[in-house]
Structures are given as structure tokens and as C-alpha cells.
Amino acid sequence: MTETFLQNLINGALTGCIYALIALGLSLIFGVMNVVNFAHGDFVMLSMYLTFWIGVWAGMDAFITPLITFPALFLIGLLAYNALIDRTLRQKYVTQIAVTVGLMTFLRALAQLIWKAQPRALPYSLIQGSIQIGPYTILASRLVSAVVSVLAIAGVYLFLSRTWAGRAIRAASDDLDAASLLGIPYRQTYALAFGLGSALTAIAGGLLMTFQQVDPTMGVRFGLLSWCVLAMAGLGSIPGLLISGIIVGAAEAIGMSFWDPRARSLIVYLLFILVLWLRPRGLFGRK
Amino acid sequence: MRRSRKDINRPLLILLLGIAVLLPLVVRSNQYTLVLLTTILLYGVLATAWNIIGGLAGQLDLAAGAYLGLGAFTTGTLLIRWNVSPWLGMVLGGLVAIGFALLVGYPLFRFGVKEVWYALSSAALVEVLRVAFLIWNQVGGPVERYLPYHEWSLYHLRFATYLPFFYIMLGLLVLALLIHHWIRQSKLGYYLMALGENEEAAEVLGVNTQKCKLQALSIYAFLVGVTGGIYACMYGFIHPNFFSGPMSTEVAILGIVGGMGITYGPVMAAILLVSVREFLRANLGGQLEGLYLVVYATVLILIALFRPQGLGPLLRQAYDRLLARVAKE
Numbered sequence: 001m002t003e004t005f006l007q008n009l010i011n012g013a014l015t016g017c018i019y020a021l022i023a024l025g026l027s028l029i030f031g032v033m034n035v036v037n038f039a040h041g042d043f044v045m046l047s048m049y050l051t052f053w054i055g056v057w058a059g060m061d062a063f064i065t066p067l068i069t070f071p072a073l074f075l076i077g078l079l080a081y082n083a084l085i086d087r088t089l090r091q092k093y094v095t096q097i098a099v100t101v102g103l104m105t106f107l108r109a110l111a112q113l114i115w116k117a118q119p120r121a122l123p124y125s126l127i128q129g130s131i132q133i134g135p136y137t138i139l140a141s142r143l144v145s146a147v148v149s150v151l152a153i154a155g156v157y158l159f160l161s162r163t164w165a166g167r168a169i170r171a172a173s174d175d176l177d178a179a180s181l182l183g184i185p186y187r188q189t190y191a192l193a194f195g196l197g198s199a200l201t202a203i204a205g206g207l208l209m210t211f212q213q214v215d216p217t218m219g220v221r222f223g224l225l226s227w228c229v230l231a232m233a234g235l236g237s238i239p240g241l242l243i244s245g246i247i248v249g250a251a252e253a254i255g256m257s258f259w260d261p262r263a264r265s266l267i268v269y270l271l272f273i274l275v276l277w278l279r280p281r282g283l284f285g286r287k
Numbered sequence: 288m289r290r291s292r293k294d295i296n297r298p299l300l301i302l303l304l305g306i307a308v309l310l311p312l313v314v315r316s317n318q319y320t321l322v323l324l325t326t327i328l329l330y331g332v333l334a335t336a337w338n339i340i341g342g343l344a345g346q347l348d349l350a351a352g353a354y355l356g357l358g359a360f361t362t363g364t365l366l367i368r369w370n371v372s373p374w375l376g377m378v379l380g381g382l383v384a385i386g387f388a389l390l391v392g393y394p395l396f397r398f399g400v401k402e403v404w405y406a407l408s409s410a411a412l413v414e415v416l417r418v419a420f421l422i423w424n425q426v427g428g429p430v431e432r433y434l435p436y437h438e439w440s441l442y443h444l445r446f447a448t449y450l451p452f453f454y455i456m457l458g459l460l461v462l463a464l465l466i467h468h469w470i471r472q473s474k475l476g477y478y479l480m481a482l483g484e485n486e487e488a489a490e491v492l493g494v495n496t497q498k499c500k501l502q503a504l505s506i507y508a509f510l511v512g513v514t515g516g517i518y519a520c521m522y523g524f525i526h527p528n529f530f531s532g533p534m535s536t537e538v539a540i541l542g543i544v545g546g547m548g549i550t551y552g553p554v555m556a557a558i559l560l561v562s563v564r565e566f567l568r569a570n571l572g573g574q575l576e577g578l579y580l581v582v583y584a585t586v587l588i589l590i591a592l593f594r595p596q597g598l599g600p601l602l603r604q605a606y607d608r609l610l611a612r613v614a615k616e
Contacts, residue, residue: 036402036403036406084588084592087592088591088592088595092595093347093402093403094345094347094543094547095543095591095595097347097403097406097543098540098544098587098591099588099591099592101536101587102584102585102587102588102591103584103588105580105583105584106580106581106588108580109577109578109579109580109581109583109584110577110581111577112577112580113575113577113578113581216577220532224407224410224411224414227407228411231404231407262418262421262422263418264418265414265418266414266415266418266419266422269411269412269414270415272407272408272411273408273411273412273415276395276398276400276404276407276408277394277395277398277400280398280399280400280404
């Protein structure tokens with residue numbers, strides 16, 4: 001009993017690190033420019049499919065594909081920002097939701113058109129095997145995924161705190177008017193944040209493809225999942241995002257094994273609704 | 288001008304209703320066209336109901352599927368298990384939907400969940416209910432549960448043709464429009480519009496925003512729940528996938544595209560967009576899966592980008608211009 005519990009806790013927590021990485025991208029977009037992006041999960045789906053494509057055509061391992069998909073998703077993010085999001089900045093949030101829901105439907109339909117509805121998966125990754133610690137088994141691919149996610153999150157943290165562009169993003173998120181007065185160009189900053197937020201899903205997509213399959217409905221799941229992590233963490237705390245991602249991942253895994261395998265999303269969403277009711281600022285939020 | 292406008296409005300509405308009533312005669316017994324027309328009406332009802340909570344009160348609700356599913360399961364289960372007539376079942380379904388709406392809405396509004404968070408938590412509710420009914424084997428479960436078959440039974444609301452459902456849905460649409468029209472001109476309607484515009488300001492002026500939002504949510508849930516009951520009878524089965532996320536978002540999109548708060552806007556949007564979607568599906572769906580949705584999504588994005596106020600104001604302008612021309616002659 002305890003063993004199963006702890007085993008699931010470990011697996012869930014490792015997956016949760018990837019969730020945190022996805023939510024970090026969303027947090028950059030929502031926290032910086034206050035844009036409600038319903039299509040974020042579909043960028044994850046798109047990354048997973050691109051990873052699948054590259055894996056099949058070039059035989060590249062899913063752990064390495066972000067080298068290609070990261071810049072690709074960054075460009076797609078820039079394109080989406082300039083073509084769609086930029087025009088909605090001065091509109092009501094309802095218009096933003098309508099546009100991003102349109103984008104979500106578009107990406108999902110596009111995936112269905114290109115890759116058909118059946119799930120796609122890559123053959124096993126290079127990183128094989130598992131580590132045995134006492135009674136617990138840790139899959140190497142999951143462990144590496146979690147480590148890469150944490151490293152990527154740390155990288156974003158350093159980028160935001162150490163580089164000029166990163167500081168500009170933070171300044172724009174704190175106080176746009178003051179930032180503009182200091183000569184920070186808001187459009188470039190927003191575009192950068194949106195591009196980076198989208199590009200982070202490329203890393204997550206590659207990592208996810210090492211142990212699971214992808215289908216066109218995946219986007220909705222990751223979309224709501226990342227909003228859930230973000231709601232729990234609150235805005236402005238990167239360590240908070242990591243902890244929330246781990247909590248969500250662990251709750252998912254434990255619920256699946258102790259209640260019902262189909263209850264996966266049920267647990268996440270119940271958690272989400274509870275957090276919104278009881279602590280709308282999130283557990284670690286500063287806004 | 289004011290008088291002449293009112294004089295023209297009412298006969299025009301009656302004329303439109305007359306055309307709608309006679310429409311099935313034109314298509315005769317073509318069941319496909321009847322389903323299509325009934326589906327348009329169905330979305331019209333849902334979007335009009337949404338227009339109360341979304342359009343007037345400004346709460347971006349994405350849980351239409353939750354209330355629809357609850358109505359369908361209440362009606363369907365009562366009919367299958369205890370042979371209760373869907374006429375009673377759909378009202379009970381509406382009440383169950385209200386009960387659920389209050390259960391969820393009270394804490395949501397009490398804790399001040401707003402805007403995007405309200406939208407997301409309502410979207411999450413649909414999925415919560417879908418999975419809950421999938422697991423709950425006594426009532427839901429992964430297999431469709433069929434309603435008893437009847438060639439023509441008014442008591443069981445089961446027919447071998449879609450024709451009666453067309454008229455029932457048309458009646459419901461008229462009812463929904465009347466309710467929306469009536470709320471818009473009532474005290475509640477003004478409170479809702481005020482809080483939809485600026486919640487804090489409305490509160491300062493003494494509007495009990497929590498209570499008003501709950502009332503709007505209940506009316507919306509009831510209408511959608513009743514529609515769910517008819518939906519179940521029309522398709523002849525119930526399944527947890529009735530708690531549909533995409534359908535819920537589509538209802539909200541129709542409300543937004545139609546023009547928030549404008550009484551006839553969502554119906555116009557439903558007529559336009561659902562026909563476009565079905566036309567594309569019929570013509571493109573066969574060759575390439577998903578192509579019609581790509582085109583449909585592009586249309587949605589373009590409308591949202593270039594007509595953020597929705598199609599309603601556009602329609603009103605055209606109508607006013609037409610009236611002015613008629614008055615001149």
C-alpha cells in the first residue's frame with residue numbers, strides 16, 4: 001500500500017516537472033501581457049507532433065529534437081503574436097478568448113488533417129532502463145525528462161534575472177507604463193515573451209514524446225492542465241510553479257492508481273476548482 | 288420614426304416566425320435537412336440562454352455542456368428506468384441543472400472567481416461531470432443507454448421523424464428569446480448589464496452582484512437543462528460525451544460572435560455559423576478529415592479580430608438603414 005503510494009508519488013512528481021515547464025510558458029504569456037491564451041495546450045500538441053515527424057523522418061531521438069523544434073515553435077509563437085494576439089491587446093478579454101479559442105480549434109483541426117485522429121508514438125528512446133532504489137523503480141527516461149525540465153526552468157529563471165531582455169520582460173509585467181518610459185519597447189518585449197512561452201512547449205513536447213503518444217485532443221488536456229498549475233502557483237513565482245507542477249502530477253498519478261484510471265482529469269480539475277475557490281491568488285502568488 | 292419602427296418590428300418578427308414554421312414543408316421529408324435545421328435551432332436556444340449569463344452579466348461561462356448533459360441524463364434515466372414522460376423529465380432536468388448551477392455558482396461568486404478563472408473553472412466542470420458519469424456505472428458508463436423506441440409517442444417524446452423536434456425546438460427558441468427580451472427590460476437585466484460592464488461600480492451603487500449573477504446563472508442553466516432533455520429524446524440515447532467541452536465553447540463563441548447581450552445576435556450567429564460549419568462538413572468532410580474545421584476556425588478568428596463587437600451591431604445598422612429607406616419612400 002505505502003509502496004504503491006510512494007511509487008506513484010515518484011512517477012507523478014517526475015511528470016509534474018514537465019507540467020511545470022509547460023505552465024511556465026503560459027505564465028510568461030499571461031503574467032507579462034495579461035493575454036488569456038486558450039491555445040497554449042495546442043502548442044504542446046503541435047510540438048509533440050513535430051517531434052514525432054522529426055523522429056520518424058530523421059530518426060532523431062525525442063530528447064534531441066528540441067534543438068530543432070525550439071526555434072520552430074519560437075517562430076510560430078512570434079507569428080501568432082504578430083498576426084493575432086497583438087491586435088487583441090486593447091480589446092476585452094472576451095475577444096482574446098474568442099481569438100485564442102479560434103486558434104485552438106484551428107491547430108487541432110490542422111493536426112487532424114495532417115496526422116489523422118489515431119494516436120501516434122515514437123519507438124523507444126535512446127535512454128533506456130531504470131534505476132532501482134530499494135523497492136522503487138525509477139524509469140531513466142522519466143528521470144532524464146524531469147532533470148531536463150528543471151534545467152530548462154532554471155535557464156528561464158536565469159534569463160529573466162540576468163539578461164537585459166529578460167529584465168525588460170519582467171519590467172513590462174510589473175508596470176508597463178513605467179517600463180515604456182524607460183525606453184523598453186513593449187511590442188518587441190511582448191513578442192519575445194510570447195515566442196519564448198511557446199518555444200518552451202517544444203522542450204516539453206519532446207520530453208513527453210519519450211514516454212507517451214499524441215493525438216489531436218491532447219491540446220485541451222494540456223491547456224487546462226497548465227492553467228491548473230498556474231492557478232495553483234499564482235503569478236510571479238518560478239519555484240512555486242515547479243512545486244505546483246509536482247503536486248498536480250503526483251495527485252494525478254495517485255488518483256489514477258487508487259481510484260480509477262479514467263479519473264485522471266477529474267482529480268486535476270477538482271484540484272483546480274478547489275484552489276480557485278479557496279486561494280484565488282495561488283499558493284505562492286505575489287499578485 | 289420611433290412609432291413606425293415599432294410598427295414594422297412586430298409584423299416582421301411574426302413574418303420570420305411564419306417562415307420558420309413553414310420551412311419543413313419546403314424540405315418535406317428530407318431528414319438530413321430537418322436534422323440540420325433542428326441543430327441550428329438547438330444552438331440558437333443554447334446561445335440565447337448563454338446570452339443571459341454571458342452577454343448581459345458578462346460572465347464567460349463555458350459550462351453549457353454540463354447543464355445540457357445533466358438535463359439529458361435526468362430525462363433519459365427517468366424515462367428508461369421509471370417510464371417518466373420526458374415532458375416532466377425535461378423540467379426536472381432543468382431543475383437538476385439549476386441545483387448544480389447553484390451548488391457550483393455560490394462558492395464561485397462568493398469567493399470572487401472572475402473573468403478568465405471563471406471561464407476556466409466552468410470549462411473544467413464539464414470535464415469533471417463527463418468523467419464522473421463515465422465512472423458512475425449505475426447511471427452513465429462508457430456504453431450508450433438507449434431510450435425506448437416508439438414510432439410516434441407524444442408521451443415518450445419519441446418519433447420516427449425529426450419533424451416534431453423541429454417544432455419543439457422552435458417553440459423553445461421563441462420562449463428563450465422572450466425570456467431574454469423580458470430580462471433585458473427588467474430590473475434584473477439592468478443590474479446584470481451594470482455588473483457586466485463594471486462589477487465594482489455596480490456593487491458600490493448597491494447592486495447585490497452575487498445574487499444577480501446566481502439568478503442569471505440559474506435561468507441559463509434551466510433553459511440549457513430543458514434543451515438537454517429534448518436533445519436526449521431527439522438522438523434516442525444518452526452518453527457521458529454529452530458533457531462536451533467543444534460544444535460548450537462553441538455556444539460561448541456563438542454568443543460572442545452574435546454580439547454580447549443583443550437579443551437576436553446569437554440566433555443570427557447560430558444560423559450563419561452552424562450552417563457554414565455543416566455546409567463545409569458536408570462538402571469537405573468526406574475527402575479530408577478536419578479540413579472543414581480549419582476553414583471554420585479561420586472564419587471565427589477573422590470575425591473575432593475584425594468585428595470584436597460581434598455581428599449583432601452590424602445587423603442592426605443594416606436593418607436601421609433599410610427602415611430609413613422604407614420610411615423615405
